[in-house]
Amino acid sequence: MFVSILINGLVSGAVYAILAIGFSLIFGVAKIMNMAHTAFYMLTAFLILGAITFLDVPLPLAAIASIIVAGLLGVVCYKLCFDRIKVHETAVMIISVAIAMLFEETILLTFGAQYQRIPPFVEGYFELGGVSILNQHFFTAGASIATLVGVWLLLSKTKLGMSIRAVDQDREIANVMGINVTKTSMQVMGISVILAGVAGAVTAPTIMVNPLMWTNPLVIVLSAVVLGGLGSIKGSAIAAFILGYAETLVVFLVPDGSFLRGAVSLIAMVLVLLIRPEGLFGVAFEEERL
């Protein structure tokens, strides 16, 4: 029991962390509340499914190609939709919901509503402390953590990362300092969608994929981002792990707990916000939040 909770929490926490980081990056840099973020996660899973069933592409190649296609699609969405109406923040949010709906329905039309399985990247399982754990779960956790480290290196060590952090901190000043804000926003959109794609690719073999699988992670990602403090990338990653573990604990320890899995993390979020509105790692701006 203890080991399963540990492993399952780690897997879901790491995946939520990748999703939450992508979401909080694009929100911080371009002020886009991208409700379609987890739709890209779902889309990547289905691109992989399509590639291996219709085109007979080997799985690792299919995964990489799907992630790249999803990233390009994200940039196209940014160019065609978000960038044009970025002054109307609520309209941007609604357009992202419409994009998510478009993806969901298109996939529903091509793949149908039934649950489908994607073969695992690595086969087999092994015993640990009396429970058998699929190797795929280790692969998912390992790949997710590697991605997290990669993002951290990108943000802290490269020039692109520096410009992303600068725009995140202050758009106007970054612009004055000669950073191309529009270009950076587009790059961040690409990175953010690629992160969602990676999350989709590594989790797809562990769950049954279906076109509605984007709503649950969306709720978790939103609460992780708020819990960690909107705009704080480190905070949203840590909060994602907390929520991943909270969810796993409820599912394992409470009878019929799977009905409550969404509710528990959201209750945690609401409580944290009431006690500390700026989130765990956010900075309180009196003027911003009153």
Place this chain on the structure above:
Amino acid sequence: MWFRKSVLVIPGRVIALLFGITLLLFPLITADEAILRIVTFAAIFSLYAVSWDTLSGYTGQLSLGHALFFGVAAYASALLDLHFELSVWLTIPIGSCVGALIGLIVGLPALRLRGIYLGLVTLAFPIILSGIIFYFSDFTGGEAGLYGLSRLAEDKVTAYYIVIAIVMCSIFIMFKFTDAKSRILRTGLLLRAIREDEMTARASGIDTIKYKLLAFAISGFFAGIAGGLYAHYIRVAGPSTLELIFSIQVVLWAIFGGMGTIYGPVAGVFILYPLTEIIRFYPHGEEVRFILLSLILILSLLFMPEGITVWVRDKIEQECTRCKVINAATRRTCRACRAPMYLTKKENANQGKE
């Protein structure tokens, strides 16, 4: 006299008037029950969308979980109806009072949070509640919901008129409540002040806490009326009223129509909802309707980001720059002060020189 001066000369109001009359005479135009049903649902949803607009469009308190008020009132009415067998005229008001109470409770975090943060917190509540509803499925009916509620009225036409009358009165009350130019109620002006700049509003002595909570309660109340009507009309109160997509849908309708105007959400619902239902009648309509709907939304938001009614209004109406009276866009001079509405080409050229 008043009517001719302040309604007939303004195209937008003429359209609103014609629309209202059409709604009242609708059962005479068609006796088709399916169409009547669509219009009834559109009316209920327009009340729901207007209640969202009162809270989010006017007061600026972004609510992404408006389904909470709708669903709670639907469940409250259903429980009262099934367990106490109260009449419809009691269950809906009590249900909407529960909605208002929930509004006050949800409003409490709003005193500390703003903007997107508030939206995310409100988003959480209906999902938490639907988790609880699934967990206690013996009491709440679980997935199937509570069914077998009493009807609003025996036949469809009477039910239609009951819904239309309640919806029209409620929307009129909210219109007056949020009207910033009203001389009777100050709330419209105060709520707008809170939306524009809460700090300044507080600094000028407005009790912002009181008015924000008031907006939450009013919005919850009217969303509750919509929820009660809906539950009694379809005779089921199910968990679908609390779904995430139902909270988002109201935002879609209101922003498509035009946020921060009462007529906008009404127009949004009456355009989008029948459209999605009508597409169903065509071959393959069932599968492609949401694809079409999302494409329409994306395109309309790209070209009319402020909403369709605002876009149309700016085309057909023009505010006089001197006396701020609204004129039809076809007039050359203002109807009140006779000032020219548009500069002629020659005058334009002269202004350029100076």
